[in-house]
Amino acid sequence: METLRFLDRAAVSACLREIDPVEVVADLVRAHTLGRTTMPAEGYLSWTNGEGAYSRAIAMLGAVPAAGGGTAYGMKLINAAVSNPKHGRERAGGLSFVFDPETARPVLVAEAARLSAVRTAAYTLLSLRELGPVEPDAVTFLGAGVLASTHLELMVAGFPTLRRVYVFDVVPDRAEAFADRARAAYPRLAVEVAPDARRAVGVAPVLVTVTTSDTPYIPPSWLPSGGFVAHVSLDDLTEEAILGAEAIYVDDADLIRENPRRIMGRLMQDDKLLWTDEGGSAGTASTGRPLDGSLGQVLLGHRPARRPGTGYVVSNPFGMAVLDVGLVDAVATVAARTDAGVRLELF
Known part of the structure; x- marks a missing residue:
């Protein structure tokens, strides 16, 4: 059986209260400058929606020093349409992922808009x-x-x-x-x-x-x-x-x-x-x-x-994608310790 942990916005926010995001970002910025991160080119797709509004999807992958030691691998998928706010929706939203370094499987999926804004x-x-x-x-x-x-x-x-x-x-x-x-x-x-x-x-x-x-x-x-x-x-x-x-x-x-x-x-x-x-x-x-x-x-x-x-x-x-990956890894560490979110059975 394979499972993954899912964090909705409330769970993400609860985990964020357990860390200092500014210090997390500071450590990641230093690591990136020292060449201790990996940041591939982002995937970018844009289109015009049915209202004629600019819309886009961005996939941002990275590898960073992990909060618990070793290396953390992950991705942020963040999509947006500029017409969303007039319908009462946030302009951007998506999902952040943490990957298992041995199996490469996603082990955590989190609501990304809150994480992205805090980053x-x-x-x-x-x-x-x-x-x-x-x-x-x-x-x-x-x-x-x-x-x-x-x-x-x-x-x-x-x-x-x-x-x-x-x-x-x-x-x-x-x-x-x-x-x-x-x-x-x-x-x-x-x-x-x-x-x-x-x-x-x-x-x-x-x-x-x-x-x-x-x-x-x-x-x-x-x-x-x-x-x-x-x-x-x-x-x-x-x-x-x-x-x-x-x-x-x-x-x-x-x-x-x-x-x-x-x-x-x-x-x-x-x-x-x-x-x-x-x-x-x-x-x-x-x-x-x-x-x-x-x-x-x-x-x-x-x-x-x-x-x-x-x-x-x-x-x-x-x-930088590495900031998103590092922040979701820090949140994942808190989630594992506190058993936050929901465990989803994949198969």
């Missing part, structure tokens, strides 16, 4: 902790969906200095609903819905973009000095805003370069942004702007951390 927010918190204002008191969210809510959840826990939250969404009702939930959940916060994106961007030292935009729209003139931008949704900053940053940090330069669908990928392919090796050589005669490093290099002390001064700092995470 993304944990990376943002880690980058903000290392590269942003030391004691941020305010944050702006562009986009008011699940990612914004998850980021705020982790930021409230991670930054006791946080007092003000601003939000803008192209759907006003969504922004108002986010604000109402935030006020109820976090009484210490003053939460305000901004009238437009420009005014939202300029009022807080921390900006988190969590939109579905595929057209850059934020120029450098909108960004305040001393600010930190978590460019999570990847297509919000204009070319000028990226190239004009005081410092730019990434998670994996190769992933970014290989994807011209995103603005930083296009800039790297055009040699307007350059990735340098450990010795500082750009490996090209281009006069493009060098990236300042990866977050992993900062954590390991291989590159200096530059916090915002008179300009602004940009963190641009493409999204």
